[in-house]
Amino acid sequence: MPAAPSTARRRSRPPLTPAGIVQVALDLAAERGDFSMRALGQKLGADPMAVYRHFADKNALLDAMLDAALADFQPPGPDAADPLAGLRRMSHDFRAALLRHPGMAERVAMNRPATGPHTLELAEATLGKLFRLGLGASDAISGFEALVQFISGFVRAEEPVHARDDGGESAWLAEMQAAYSAVPADRFPHVARMAAQMPEQTLDRQFEYAIDLLLESLARRARK
Amino acid sequence: MPAAPSTARRRSRPPLTPAGIVQVALDLAAERGDFSMRALGQKLGADPMAVYRHFADKNALLDAMLDAALADFQPPGPDAADPLAGLRRMSHDFRAALLRHPGMAERVAMNRPATGPHTLELAEATLGKLFRLGLGASDAISGFEALVQFISGFVRAEEPVHARDDGGESAWLAEMQAAYSAVPADRFPHVARMAAQMPEQTLDRQFEYAIDLLLESLARRARK
């Protein structure tokens, strides 16, 4: 029988791998809503510093997490009949994928170029649809940036709403309505009017409306 | 002559006021790009904890800072000829105001209802223009949310670009172009094509393009 190591270290746990770390990190982020290196170490059953043998720093790990998070995203075939419907579906799928993995929307923003394979595939497919729509290079790229910026920004904003420990979105909607109802209607009549319409301003609905605004204009520019 | 206090405390500095704190806090955020309670205390020449006598916590202070940051925003008169031009101008002014005060874009996002007077005035003016455009209540509100979400999200994303210690936006553009140029053109032809067009994808241009997409669709819905 092998001598029980005094401070059982190596054999107690399969060795860490980059892919394994990323997986556990994504799980942790999904469970807790946020994510720290120390919490990751605990969930791995290892010292937090062990992760630094596989990733240069937290930034590098988050980059890897983003690309892994986008792995389950399946772009529709490039030769589908209606490119506009494809773009709409991809927008919703992209939002859903980001919501499944809290903290990843922030990484999509423009501070770093996204070069992971799955990220590139998403970009490639979206650009393909925009070109197929009939847009020129300049419009397609600008439209692509507009969509990416809006979607990532929207998810960054809605994440804390979903993460509320009270009722989540419904509690948030009620709070917003209460706030707008308390506004003096003589000085801010339009804002006060907004209160009545708040309950139907679901996050889903807000997102869909804005995406349709963007896509509608893009389609119009393609037609011209 | 008044006895010099051993630990000169009270008379050495005018007493703190909420408005004064907010002003210094905005200055600090503008200088440093970010902002901590300890740095604020130092700039105030007071103990960091002194701020807590005037604001419940950092959140409350940031709320006050946001409304103060929006104070210099002047909405155009409600009876200007072209509501669409007014909306475009307000969008650009709103972005500029947020950029002048780093960290404030994040507060515009939806986690808390914005109830400061200047914030409300901005909302009121925007909604007024949308109604004047001919939109119904539902479209006006959804359009308002879309604009606010896009603008705040865009500024949140571009802030770190402007805050780079190297060349700022131009260095970022160069980095993006280099990254996209390195992408294998056989697997990701559209992305590779994007590299050539990167230099003209200024933040100003991206913003303007996306805002025009949104406004164009809104105007079309108003006309119908």
Place this chain on the structure above:
DNA sequence: ACAAGAAGTCTACAGCGTAGACATGAGGAG
């Protein structure tokens, strides 16, 4: 004149990312 309350200070705690030194195990070379 004296109590009461406001305003500012001080210390301390739990959390964060991570640099740098150290311990431990596995694999290759002699």
Place this chain on the structure above:
DNA sequence: CTCCTCATGTCTACGCTGTAGACTTCTTGT
């Protein structure tokens, strides 16, 4: 089989964050 080397994991510690709680000091009303 033995020794050396290197990869992997651990440990400690530093400077940073927001802020709770106790304490000190000054101002003000009676």
